[in-house]
Amino acid sequence: MEEERKRFYLQNELLRKVITCNEDLQDFEVIGCTLETPKSLDGFMATMYSLEVAVCRKSHDESTYLKLLVKVMKGDDKFRRESLGLILFPNEINTYKNIVPAFKTLVANSKARIDSDSWCPRVYFAEQGNFPGYSDQFETILVMQNVLPLGFTSGPRLNLDKTHLTLMARKIAQFHACSYAMRILGSDVLDQLVAKIIPLNFxxxxxxxxxxxxxxxxxxxxxxxxxxxxxxxxxxxxxxxxxxxxxxxxxxxxxxxxxxxxLTTDDVYSVILHGDYNRNNVLFKYDGAIPTDVLMIDFQENRYGSPALDLSFFMYMNMDDNSRETLWNQVLFSYHDELFRCIQELTGLSADDSRLKPYDYENILNHLSRYxxxxxxxxxxxxxxxxxxxxxxxxxxxxxxxxxxxxxxxxxxxxxxxxxxxxxxxxxxxxxxxxxxxxxxxx
Structure with missing residues (x-):
């Protein structure tokens, strides 16, 4: 009975919310949908629903399909409390609802050569609170584009080669650069964003x-x-x-x-982090066997701290002994090369501006080494x-x-x-x- 209640909510009330809160969908109406819970997407703490929605434009006869994924918390209140789900999931909602849009605005205003739309799948709905039609618990509900039909998929299970590693390094560098640019520009937006992150302490x-x-x-x-x-x-x-x-x-x-x-923070090097950045939480797009792009997903362990937390995680998790021997410095250089380029373009500063000195290669490496x-x-x-x-x-x-x-x-x-x-x-x-x-x- 409880599962039927949830499925009814997702296929009806939630879809109405998705349509009304996305400007480009407001001229459409739902004409049908299918809801599945793929076993392959089942996780430790979250249930994932696959939602395929047929919509038709009201103004003229034009129909299309929305292929969506819905992510909700698993478990009873005790499990959610003990597993810190009541911190992890709200932080993920905050990332998609506030942090990513603020960073995208920065990119757009600066006209930097950063494709911020390629950071993560499009999000149609991201809210937390009480949803009586769904359950009697506090919930977080995230609705995002299902990018699997677009060719994005999981990469190798554990070990990544140079191309995979470089894509990951450069993508997270773009994300980190936004925090640095906001700080250099004296924007109070960074402080506002950080204040909304619930501390996830050890x-x-x-x-x-x-x-x-x-x-x-x-x-x-x-x-x-x-x-x-x-x-x-x-x-x-x-x-x-x-x-x-x-x-x-x-x-x-x-x-x-x-x-x-x-988790020590400072006023120079700390950034808003992905927090759980490794092969498990990215999706790659391929041209044949060659990866050409990467999307970030699963921001549940989003934190504010040293960029070393994101970098060291995927480098130690996803590099085998041989890769650490041959590729370690190359991956670090790729990260910094993209980081510094993005900071420059986001701030409009020249490379020799003194405000960029803390972020040169030597200083960044010195900072990273401590964490x-x-x-x-x-x-x-x-x-x-x-x-x-x-x-x-x-x-x-x-x-x-x-x-x-x-x-x-x-x-x-x-x-x-x-x-x-x-x-x-x-x-x-x-x-x-x-x-x-x-x-x-x-x-």
Whole structure:
């Protein structure tokens, strides 16, 4: 009965809202629709509906189809509260409703050569609150264009090549550049946008706030250090050994404090972030086998902080050992090249203007190096799940939804993905140390 209520709302009242709040659709009326819940789009915390709508223009006989996706929260109030869904989903609505439009206005006013329409799918409706026709809970409802028929699709499951990585680096650079441009121009819009972001902390008021993440971080750190104990040859470099030992001593039991350190903000380098920027949350478009464009989706972990959080996440998650060896600096250069170009065009400043000095290549790299451990920690946490078998993934999902403190949850997190996952997360941390990203631990 409850599911019927929801489906009726989505196919009727929600569609009326979509038509009335989009100026280019107000001359159309709905003549039919189909609603499905594709299993392939099912997520940890969200339900996705595929909504195909036949509409006809009132003024003359012209019909067309809208191919839409509807995203809503899963679970009862307890699950939403414990999983921080009541922060994550409102922040995503805020991103699509306020942040992206403000950035697009900046791009349009500056006439910068940035295709801001290619940042993410078109959004037809993004609201939060009470929708009595849908449920009795607080809800967030997001309606966006289904871009799969346009040729956008998920990329490789885990490892990305140079072309994929470069597209991701340049796209997020465009997004970050808008925060820098607003700051340089003295616009108060940036402060207004940041004020609307609900803080998504790892530690708050001296206590662990993101409990589910803290549990997984502690288990993944236990797995990492156990592997180093069995393979001490990986720590043959004295500095690496010191960094790993210091990491274990300071943060193995309180990893959330290290992650909270990475959320430090400042008045020069902090930007509005995607927050969960990795292969899972982008869609690629291809010409044959070659990726030609990328769209950002899933802004649930949107934050304000160092651009290192976005960069380090996808670079450590989606680059294997060989790619880190051969492509790391190239990806960083591509990011900065696009970032600096966009800042210049958005502000109208020349490259040698003193206001752009903090954002030159050397200064940006120096800043990033202080927070790149963020992505390494995330990779240690997530890579084993990405390398897990279907049965292991099912177990992880079961415990995540039902009991994150169960002994079985710890067991599967210590084993998922097997030896290959152990090797990969260990190599991530060795690279992090050898790149100087853990030097702050010695301070």
């Amino acid at each position: 530690v708050q008021d001296g206590k662990v706030f993101f409990e589910s993440y803290d549990v997984v971080f502690r288990h993944s750190q236990k797995r990492l250090f156990k592997y180093f104990d069995v393979n001490p040859n990986l720590l043959s470099d004295a500095n690496v050994r010191t960094d790993i030992e210091t990491l274990r001593e300071k943060y193995s039991s309180i990893p959330s404090q290290l992650m909270q350190r990475c 790149f451990i963020y992505g390494a920690m995330i990779a240690v946490k997530f890579v084993p799940t990405m390398m897990a078998s279907p049965d292991e993934i099912n177990q992880i999902v079961h415990y995540f939804h039902n009991d994150i403190h169960a002994a079985g949850f710890e067991k599967i997190l210590l084993e998922a993905g097997g030896e290959h996952a152990n090797q990969r997360i260990a190599n991530v941390m060795v690279h992090c140390s050898m790149s100087g990203y853990m030097s702050f631990l010695r301070d």
